[in-house]
Amino acid sequence: MSLARAQSVASVDDIPDAPDTALAQQTSDQSGGMRSQQQTSADPTNLEGKQTKRILWIVPNFRSVSVDEKLPPQSLKDKFVTTTLDSFDYSAFIFAGMLAGVAQAENSYPEFHQGAAGYGRYYWHTLADQAVENYNVEFIFPTVLKQDSRYYTLGRGGIIKRTAYSFSRVLITRTDSGNETFNTSEIMGAGSASAISSLYYPSRERTWTKIGQHWLTNVSLDGMTFIFKEFWPDINNAIFHQKQ
Template identity: 30%
Template sequence: MNAPAENAAQKWSDVVEPGEKIPPLYAKDKLLFPVHEELRPSGWFSTFLSSGWEQLVDGHPKYGSDSGAFGQRLGAAALRDLSMRTFSDGMLPALLREDPRYFRKQEGSVRQRAVYAASRVFITQRDNGSSGFNNSVVFGHGMASALTRAYYPQPSANTSVVFQTWGYSLLGEAAGNLWAEFWPDVRAKIFHKHRGPQP
């Protein structure tokens, strides 16, 4: 991979490794960041997962439990996830000068790393390298959750469901951070195991 292509890949990656030299994200880049997230196959994983769970337990949004309901839930989840990414990873980071990427800890005990990953829901890195409250995620998810009242069916278009959606979305963000923190280690162990000893 040549240098420009490598820099582009690093720029649009949503996970930053410790010590990795990455290109900065300017305001215009942040506005495009959600588009790159949507184009990644992994970006749709949470959409299908949440739709499947809502279909299984007949949760919100209340579309029923027949086969057509899953398609409606999938569409609503896609719109919800897109709006969350637009607010949390695009518009608000651009306005508030916060970095939407996850910075891996990689070092320390499992507990330390797990606490760190979960805490990134509320703590983020700013463009100047300092840390502060993660306004983008907390309020961006809140804004996207409030927007569900415009397209969720009754009886799901209400304040109670908005706050429930907001809470679950922050839990989902924490789960995503935990995945980003630990999956590279698991993947490396699996790959090393299947590769076998080197001669």
């Protein structure tokens, strides 16, 4: 190649891009950056089925799992800690106080009598009931049977589907390995808790009929709790905009 031709090629390479070409390239880079930024921020803004540690800032919700959240199997320590938190959280004492007040007002157990001393008897019985059921349903039976005591939010589908799913969790749960199984922990745990609690109540409560009634009540209340947990993310997002 001659010196003149080489100089000609070099001068062509030194010519800057046309304004339209440079503008198009700049626009492409900017749009690509915006797309990348949108993709990065998409996950944090997805609040569908997102559970909070507490409901209405008060009620413990430690065992609820958000939609599509992947968690390791529950260890023995995890089951014990969450059960203890549920049983002795400050809200547990408040809730027990309310139930004790209602029971005393209705004179549910005349043997407890009225007044401050009577209220104290109602109170410790109610608090003991909560703890006994929690440890049976959430810790002892799940540990022995290797079952997962957490509630896994469905978060998708219609109201009927989600309601049926959530209430069915009293009968269906997961094993520690992630497979579905009969919820023996709930059924047997609630039943054994009802039998144990009858031991520290007046003798007239120690009948199979009374124990069965308490058993059915405990399981039904747990089912209603599951329904509320299922729809709590929707309520929280609609009313509080996930500010909890």
